[in-house]
Amino acid sequence: MILAAMPKVMIVYYSRTGTTRKLAEALAGRLNADVVEIRCDRYKGGIFRYLRAGYDSVKGNLPPIKMPETDLTAYDLVLLGAPIWTSYPALPLRAFLAAKPDLPGRVGMFLTSGGHSPQEKAVAEAEALLNAPLAATLAVQEKDVKEGNFSDAMVGFVEEVVPGGGAA
Numbered sequence: 599m600i601l602a603a604m605p606k607v608m609i610v611y612y613s614r615t616g617t618t619r620k621l622a623e624a625l626a627g628r629l630n631a632d633v634v635e636i637r638c639d640r641y642k643g644g645i646f647r648y649l650r651a652g653y654d655s656v657k658g659n660l661p662p663i664k665m666p667e668t669d670l671t672a673y674d675l676v677l678l679g680a681p682i683w684t685s686y687p688a689l690p691l692r693a694f695l696a697a698k699p700d701l702p703g704r705v706g707m708f709l710t711s712g713g714h715s716p717q718e719k720a721v722a723e724a725e726a727l728l729n730a731p732l733a734a735t736l737a738v739q740e741k742d743v744k745e746g747n748f749s750d751a752m753v754g755f756v757e758e759v760v761p762g763g764g765a766a
């Protein structure tokens with residue numbers, strides 16, 4: 599019997615308060631993926647950092663970030679994760695994409711949000727920065743991530759990016 603090799607998947611994500619991290623870790627478990635976090639100190643902390651994030655996001659002020667050092671082209675698929683900020687992907691992910699990292703041909707994206715913004719604007723922004731369409735997208739509301747109520751959406755997304763490939 600010939601078994602199709604599982605694609606090598608890398609998850610690159612940013613999370614300010616842990617919600618997107620929880621989704622990233624669930625996806626990694628499902629896809630047996632490697633994970634790397636985009637680090638950005640500028641928005642760590644309380645209300646003033648929150649307000650700064652909102653202001654910078656509207657203005658498009660990209661923050662300094664710590665770029666992942668892994669060779670992402672060694673993967674078949676990269677999944678990018680971020681919260682939605684002012685309808686766009688959070689600035690640290692925008693900064694990552696603006697740095698024009700070398701990526702494989704297939705890139706998907708997952709987003710978390712407070713629930714008051716649809717994903718379209720964030721997806722369009724990511725595709726513009728990538729200069730390529732995303733293979734698949736997933737958007738989950740923060741409260742559903744926190745309550746662990748995202749398994750159906752996640753399984754659908756995994757099936758799109760790796761047909762028949764997600765661990766049960």
Ligand SMILES: Cc1cc2nc3c(=O)[nH]c(=O)nc-3n(C[C@H](O)[C@H](O)[C@H](O)COP(=O)(O)O)c2cc1C
Pocket residue numbers: 612613614615616617618619648649651652653655680681682683684685686710711712713714715739740
């Ligand atoms: C600066 C800022 C702007 C935000 N803007 C939006 C928004 O436009 N629409 C929305 O639905 N949620 C918005 N949110 C809520 C986050 O998307 C949501 O809390 C997210 O799940 C947080 O993810 P994290 O815990 O991984 O940082 C915003 C949060 C922040 C900090």
